[in-house]
Amino acid sequence: MKKIIAFSLIIQIIVVKTIGLFPDFVENWYSKGFYPKLAFVSRKVFGWLPFSVGDVIYFILILLLLRWIWKHRIGFFKEWKNNGLAILSWVSVFYFFFHLLWGMNYYRIPLHEKLQIEKEYSVDQLKVFIEKTLVKTNALQLQITKNDSVAVVIPYSDEEIYNLALKGYQNIPTDLEEFRYEVKSIKSSLFSYPLSYMGFGGYLNPFTNEAQVNYLKPKYTSPLTTCHEMAHQTGIGSESECNFIGFVTASKNDDLYFQYSAYSFALRYALHNLEMMQEGSSDVYIKKINKGVLKNFDENKIFWNQYQTPINTFFEYFYDNFLKANQQKDGMEGYNKFVGLAIGYGEVISKK
Template structure:
């Protein structure tokens, strides 16, 4: 009994301490994001990165099986009228204890990165509201890059079917970026194909990061030209960029630094799609004018991606999207799923500071 009370006090104390600490972004950036987290994340990758399968995916499966068992056991007791007030009180305490464990471990292993200063702070970017003209200027540069890369990005694209080539390419891209900015140094790789890739097609995800195992998982069944940027994005999460717009920007900086034309094409493909979403809402005529300047390969790929998404669209995906959006809002991303698109603001700020050639 004494041990249980002690465990409760420790967990509650840690949870309160974490919440208070999270209110101070400068402290989180200095002591957690730049201090504690890099050490613990490298340790995770050293321990599990060498395994060819995702330990985190197996862990998730075991948790789901355990939850289903508990649900079955509880339902059975209810049907047999074997539940009492004491039973429900104990069950409530067990749930509360489990929630505390998840909250504390999640934040210590990764979640506090949601409260850091982040990539804009590191690069000295002034991220603010941008004009339509700013957006068009950036998109014009993206269109130029896509036209330059179109042919080269289709050469030997099938090589990415060997996932080692995909993951080696992403690691190499961060290696190139590291030469210009040490913040993006990435060591002890731990990137793996998701065991639930086909399921991801129905639930609408192309990759995810597991904070409990430190592994980055990539859905390797989506179109090949999507996978390079997705992989760079997930490595961005591993480096501590928790917010989706920041992981997108880390993915952008690394992928555009790659010596592989397909990696560069992949990131510009996504950036054009994100940017067009905002431009079309303001000025559909200008958006269509930019569309007309896109290379044939882009148009073919865009059509393939739309058909792929349409093929797997289902009612459950809508629910998952809503739930995930709520999760993002609960973690310092009020835009929900649109947080991914907000990388455009970072891109505009980057353009204004470093110029068109930097894009």
């Protein structure tokens, strides 16, 4: 049986990659057919629990893995066939359930194709987007703090943020209604310290469909991160598309803190992209940003810098290649690509 399960991995990979060649099929039969029903049930079952079931499962599996390694540490290479089959069988089971429960969403029709928007943009288009986003971010910061030199501090608990995030999804535009969110299952990750060292603000557990948020990172970023992870729950695999949906739903939220989280996030990414395209050209815009906003940017930068270690570098490399192996050719750079979606979508909306 172990051999059958192990070697079925090859068949699974062939089947997944073959199905992935037909995004229309994935879109209609999986992402809009099977998956929403399964996700609804998963969130109903696990969403009401106050702790992350997925994190507990991962913790148990890690302990079992360490126990297995310790048990087989002596003579591991002498028994390389049996041990290799055991490892492959576990990978095979993981691969099967990952793609069945969520992973096939990586192969659905790209959002920019469905919305018929251009995701590529010029320097001039980016500068226009930065100007608009900068003005909006400054206005929100001043409206919240009443002082352009004071950083925004969100007064909500993590649970209050998770509950408020639902309101943004209720206000989602009609052309994005397929991503409307039902049945909350958002948790503060029990692995927030490891996530910080890995460089992640959150993640979706594909097996329990729980959105996990790193509760240690600066709170002003949590509304956007929460909306991003919720986008994964609606069946979006692409990180750029989740950033885009997260931005839209947070900015459409009636709560000012959510709007600030969305626009400050977009501004920071847009400035980074401009700097990549024209080094030094972001300076003129940074001078226009309220000091309070810049303090929030520094808060975010300081937080992630303190967790910058070889562990972070390894997981960035690992996740970059994981994304590329799952139809996300931009890898980690995909996070930045949402700016193109935001620009393209904004231009389409303005023409209606």
